Amino acid sequence: MKRPIYLDHHATTPVDPRVVEAMVPYFTETFGNAASRNHAFGWAARDAVEHARVQVAGLIGAHPKDIIFTSGATEADNLAIAGIAEAFRSRGDHIVTCVTEHRAVLDTCRHLEERGLSVSYLPVAADGRINPDDVRLAVTDRTILISVMAANNEIGAIQPVEAIGAIARERGVAFHTDAVQAVGKIPFNVDAINADLVSLSAHKMYGPKGVGALYVRRKSSAASIAGQIQGGGHERGLRAGTLNVPGIVGFGAAAGFCQAEMAAEGARTRELRDRLLEALRRDLEDVVVNGSLEHRLPHNLNVSFTGLEGEALLMAVDDIAVSSGSACTSASKEPSYVLKALGLADDLARASIRFGLGRSTTAEEIDYVSAKITSIVRRLREMSPLAQHVDEEPVASLRRLN
Numbered sequence: 001m002k003r004p005i006y007l008d009h010h011a012t013t014p015v016d017p018r019v020v021e022a023m024v025p026y027f028t029e030t031f032g033n034a035a036s037r038n039h040a041f042g043w044a045a046r047d048a049v050e051h052a053r054v055q056v057a058g059l060i061g062a063h064p065k066d067i068i069f070t071s072g073a074t075e076a077d078n079l080a081i082a083g084i085a086e087a088f089r090s091r092g093d094h095i096v097t098c099v100t101e102h103r104a105v106l107d108t109c110r111h112l113e114e115r116g117l118s119v120s121y122l123p124v125a126a127d128g129r130i131n132p133d134d135v136r137l138a139v140t141d142r143t144i145l146i147s148v149m150a151a152n153n154e155i156g157a158i159q160p161v162e163a164i165g166a167i168a169r170e171r172g173v174a175f176h177t178d179a180v181q182a183v184g185k186i187p188f189n190v191d192a193i194n195a196d197l198v199s200l201s202a203h204k205m206y207g208p209k210g211v212g213a214l215y216v217r218r219k220s221s222a223a224s225i226a227g228q229i230q231g232g233g234h235e236r237g238l239r240a241g242t243l244n245v246p247g248i249v250g251f252g253a254a255a256g257f258c259q260a261e262m263a264a265e266g267a268r269t270r271e272l273r274d275r276l277l278e279a280l281r282r283d284l285e286d287v288v289v290n291g292s293l294e295h296r297l298p299h300n301l302n303v304s305f306t307g308l309e310g311e312a313l314l315m316a317v318d319d320i321a322v323s324s325g326s327a328c329t330s331a332s333k334e335p336s337y338v339l340k341a342l343g344l345a346d347d348l349a350r351a352s353i354r355f356g357l358g359r360s361t362t363a364e365e366i367d368y369v370s371a372k373i374t375s376i377v378r379r380l381r382e383m384s385p386l387a388q389h390v391d392e393e394p395v396a397s398l399r400r401l402n
């Protein structure tokens with residue numbers, strides 16, 4: 001068993017070696033510009049891009065012409081939201097979204113607020129899910145977009161996107177969903193949820209970094225968007241710039257493997273995830289699961305431990321690559337805004353770990369991880385001032401243990 005053990009697959013995934021293999025010829029042999037219309041180099045590159053477009057579209061039940069390749073999901077989220085705001089400027093100025101969205105959505109909305117749009121940030125219940133009735137109530141005659149993610153990157157909560165899509169259709173409002181964490185992991189179909197705009201990222205599904213896509217339903221009158229990058233009319237005029245051919249080929253290949261293997265891989269990681277949770281619950285008291293267990297990505301577990309300090313927990317988890325709701329994982333001093341949105345107190349939000357399982361995860365690793373976490377939590381609880389009153393500086397006592 002190799003260490004550190006990688007359990008941070010929501011942050012990124014390794015590129016599947018089969019995907020690398022598919023990409024390699026497009027750096028050196030088939031290196032043409034997909035926009036070169038006059039020679040075979042360009043035609044070969046274009047054919048490869050169009051094949052990838054079919055593969056990516058196939059994974060989400062879309063028409064290939066509705067796929068716009070971007071540099072990733074951050075760009076796709078920006079393009080969707082700013083693109084709607086610009087195209088519908090004369091029709092309305094209100095956006096409905098949710099407090100637990102990814103920064104790419106929230107920061108784009110904040111930016112538009114500074115330019116005079118209004119945004120409703122809807123709350124979530126304690127299980128991390130938004131209530132569709134809240135969406136229905138938030139929509140006004142000025143609403144031009146509803147943006148709610150398919151599954152959350154921290155707690156794995158799957159949002160009721162089908163109900164939200166139905167509301168959007170009923171009200172004639174565009175529906176965008178950031179589906180980065182869901183696509184390739186659980187079944188996802190643009191028609192089933194009536195999505196007009198969907199953000200995707202290759203590196204969250206065993207493809208390369210720096211490539212993604214925005215699905216844009218051409219037939220939707222609610223969802224025509226204005227391009228945000230000008231310069232050559234690529235991608236239906238919605239995203240100019242020379243296409244990243246090797247990246248797009250890799251994205252397509254990754255989508256193909258996800259489609260073929262998703263069901264088996266989902267069942268496998270779900271079993272390992274459940275094994276991890278069962279072990280933690282068996283060996284420790286007061287393990288708090290953050291987010292719905294029922295409506296949850298199969299490879300996600302997010303738990304908080306009472307009676308200890310988040311910083312100490314993260315420091316002690318030295319040979320397992322995980323994320324935490326603790327301040328020291330990010331530039332900000334605040335604990336995770338997603339966990340806070342569930343109603344967690346700061347202490348509990350900080351003392352959390354996100355486990356993101358993936359294709360490389362084994363039962364042996366899970367058993368090592370549960371044993372290690374158990375012993376760390378027990379040790380920290382014994383000496384934590386949060387659990388008992390010890391006249392000792394917690395960081396100093398931690399150092400002695402290491």
Ligand SMILES: *Cc1c(COP(=O)(O)O)cnc(C)c1O
Pocket residue numbers: 010011071072073074075102104149151152153178180181200201202203204210211212
């Ligand atoms: C990773 C992630 C993004 C950003 O994707 P990039 O391709 O890295 O820009 C957006 N939304 C969610 C939910 C993510 O997990």
